[in-house]
Amino acid sequence: MAKKQTVSFKLNGKEVDVVVEPRELLIHTLRERLQHTGPHIGCETSHCGACTVDLDGMSVKSCTVLTVQCQDAEMLTIEGFEQGGALHALQEGFTQEHGLQCGYCTPGMITRAYRLLKENPSPSEEEIRYWMAGNLCRCTGYQNIVKAVQYAAKKMSATSS
Amino acid sequence: MIPRGFEYHAPRSLPDAIALLEQYGDEAKLLAGGHSLLPMMKMRFAEPAHLVDLGRVSGLKGIREVGDAIHLGAMTTENELIWSAIVQQKCPLLVEGARLIGDPQVRYKGTIGGDISHGDPANDHPALMLALGASFVLKGSGGERVVAADGFFLGTYSTALKPGEILTEIRIPVPAAGTGWCYAKLKRKTGDFATAAAAVLLRMKGETVQEVSIGLTNAGATALKARQAEDSLRGKTLNDAAIAEAARLAMSICEPAADQRGDVEYKTAMTGEMTHRALRMARSRATATA
Ligand SMILES: Cc1cc2nc3c(=O)[nH]c(=O)nc-3n(C[C@H](O)[C@H](O)[C@H](O)COP(=O)(O)OP(=O)(O)OC[C@H]3O[C@@H](n4cnc5c(N)ncnc54)[C@H](O)[C@@H]3O)c2cc1C
Ligand code: FES
Ligand code: FES
Numbered sequence: 001m002a003k004k005q006t007v008s009f010k011l012n013g014k015e016v017d018v019v020v021e022p023r024e025l026l027i028h029t030l031r032e033r034l035q036h037t038g039p040h041i042g043c044e045t046s047h048c049g050a051c052t053v054d055l056d057g058m059s060v061k062s063c064t065v066l067t068v069q070c071q072d073a074e075m076l077t078i079e080g081f082e083q084g085g086a087l088h089a090l091q092e093g094f095t096q097e098h099g100l101q102c103g104y105c106t107p108g109m110i111t112r113a114y115r116l117l118k119e120n121p122s123p124s125e126e127e128i129r130y131w132m133a134g135n136l137c138r139c140t141g142y143q144n145i146v147k148a149v150q151y152a153a154k155k156m157s158a159t160s161s
Numbered sequence: 162m163i164p165r166g167f168e169y170h171a172p173r174s175l176p177d178a179i180a181l182l183e184q185y186g187d188e189a190k191l192l193a194g195g196h197s198l199l200p201m202m203k204m205r206f207a208e209p210a211h212l213v214d215l216g217r218v219s220g221l222k223g224i225r226e227v228g229d230a231i232h233l234g235a236m237t238t239e240n241e242l243i244w245s246a247i248v249q250q251k252c253p254l255l256v257e258g259a260r261l262i263g264d265p266q267v268r269y270k271g272t273i274g275g276d277i278s279h280g281d282p283a284n285d286h287p288a289l290m291l292a293l294g295a296s297f298v299l300k301g302s303g304g305e306r307v308v309a310a311d312g313f314f315l316g317t318y319s320t321a322l323k324p325g326e327i328l329t330e331i332r333i334p335v336p337a338a339g340t341g342w343c344y345a346k347l348k349r350k351t352g353d354f355a356t357a358a359a360a361v362l363l364r365m366k367g368e369t370v371q372e373v374s375i376g377l378t379n380a381g382a383t384a385l386k387a388r389q390a391e392d393s394l395r396g397k398t399l400n401d402a403a404i405a406e407a408a409r410l411a412m413s414i415c416e417p418a419a420d421q422r423g424d425v426e427y428k429t430a431m432t433g434e435m436t437h438r439a440l441r442m443a444r445s446r447a448t449a450t451a
Binding site: 046060071112131132 | 162266
């Protein structure tokens, strides 16, 4: 068996160190070692986006990244969104616009939408649908997810100007 | 779904990466964006004993204009291609193709070098590279060589890359001003590989075709260059009959593998249809020279 390696990265602003086999996938490190169970395992085959986390400015499927690839990385998961008891604009948007039903896809959706809005603060509906296409939802039919992202975009641009 | 155990190496320089490939031989595999390799390792279709990550090797990223060509570092990601002002202006075919690859998350990680080196006929870059007349810079312990895309793809998962070689750069001649382009891709849903797709570059002189190149995705063991179809169009008036004949000739070289995306007959017919659509769209985008 391959030697374990220590990997250090920043998770939601805090330094963490983990000792893992090279073959360990990031989703398992987050869920099983670091008790960050927000990122979900939907498909395990790189298709559904439920495991999406923000890694060095990219939305990635953490079931398709090795933890050893994350040395020195900056990572954001859904656990890092709420600040001082206040929901993030995206979390508020998903609540207000009924952007979820069972909620299984929601952490991945919100984490993906976060990066999208960083790159494009006021996306059109078409852009939201195109750039959110890596996240599947089996409940909502996507309509209210689009509205939730629009809600957050509006709120964030109002508070940043 | 967890890969079989392996040793992980993260070299910082190209010579170090090449030395690791030398040392471990066919026990080693390169890791780029990991979005073909890791899924295969999770399913245990690939079980390398040593993984050599190119992620920290300096000098493998970036997009530069060099004379009449665009040079792309092999580790340039799909999203970086899509967002590049140079590629948008000088080579819109590549942007159109990259936008149809996988989904946003796949495009943050997947690299153009990995997409080409993987040798999967279902990948989109191989046919785009054939249409664009690209060439590839391959580096190994014996030095560097530059090979044309046409001839690089040898079979499914098989390319002209020799053991120990790394694809470092992709060189694309900038298409002449006024060149029409199109990548027409049929897929069952977002994030799927092509059922069939055609890449076209087209230069018109008045009503006639001055130059044309056509690459086909997922229509055989490798991406295919539709030579007879190209030959049939050069110097001809680009009317519906000429387009239909070119599509027929493109279909005549198809040998797609039947799978859940369709049987041989259907996929062949769809390759003809994509050729049709790509030629028509390229014609509408081309500006003819007098
Ligand atoms: C859900 C999903 C959908 C997808 N849809 C599409 C699609 O529609 N179209 C498409 O084209 N692709 C698609 N892909 C594949 C994706 O684009 C991959 O990223 C790409 O095929 C491989 O690039 P990579 O950087 O991830 O390479 P890796 O997976 O890291 O490597 C692939 C292979 O190439 C070798 N390699 C990598 N880089 C080099 C190099 N520089 N020199 C020599 N060898 C190298 C590796 O050793 C490995 O054998 C999809 C993937 C997923 C998960
Ligand atoms: S669990 Fe990672 S994409 Fe579905
Ligand atoms: S809310 Fe149930 S999967 Fe999206």
